[in-house]
Amino acid sequence: xxxxxxxxxxxxxxxxxxxxxxxxxxxxxxxxxxxxxxxxxxxxxxxxxxxxxxxxxxxxxxxxxxxxxxxxxxxxxxxxxxxxxxxxxxxxxxxxxxxxxxxxxxxxxxxxxxxxxx
Numbered sequence: 001x002x003x004x005x006x007x008x009x010x011x012x013x014x015x016x017x018x019x020x021x022x023x024x025x026x027x028x029x030x031x032x033x034x035x036x037x038x039x040x041x042x043x044x045x046x047x048x049x050x051x052x053x054x055x056x057x058x059x060x061x062x063x064x065x066x067x068x069x070x071x072x073x074x075x076x077x078x079x080x081x082x083x084x085x086x087x088x089x090x091x092x093x094x095x096x097x098x099x100x101x102x103x104x105x106x107x108x109x110x111x112x113x114x115x116x117x118x
Contacts, residue, residue, distance in 0.1 A: 014085060017043040017066075022079035024058075024065045035061040035074070068096035 024036035036058045043049055051059040064070045066081065068091065081088045083099065091099070 015042045015082075016045050016047075016084055017041070018080065018082040019066065020080040022062070022065060022081060023077050024061050024070065024074055025077050027073045027075065036065060039079070067100065068093075 019039055019041045022036055022039040023034070026033040026035055039058075039062055041049065051062060053059050061070070061074065064074075065076055068088065070076065076089065079089075088096075088099075
């Protein structure tokens with residue numbers, strides 16, 4: 001009797017972070033400002049993401065949206081935001097605090113380093 005060895009690839013885990021069609025708008029008395037208008041990204045475990053772009057291109061608001069740190073009058077108006085498969089669009093403030101305590105997020109505001117203090 002011969003034994004057959006069948007090699008199967010290891011199951012790859014799903015993405016840690018999935019963002020699809022993220023739209024973050026600011027509702028002001030002068031109208032709607034579409035700060036983020038359709039961001040898509042996927043991050044697997046161990047990957048690192050850097051957002052690079054011109055001033056005013058939506059990098060900071062994208063980051064704030066992904067971390068649940070968006071202040072009024074800003075609002076995520078559309079899109080999918082999942083962390084380890086969990087839909088975060090309806091997460092409570094308590095859940096966001098819990099998540100931020102578990103995950104390592106580094107947010108550097110470069111403007112603070114651009115202007116030397118006199």
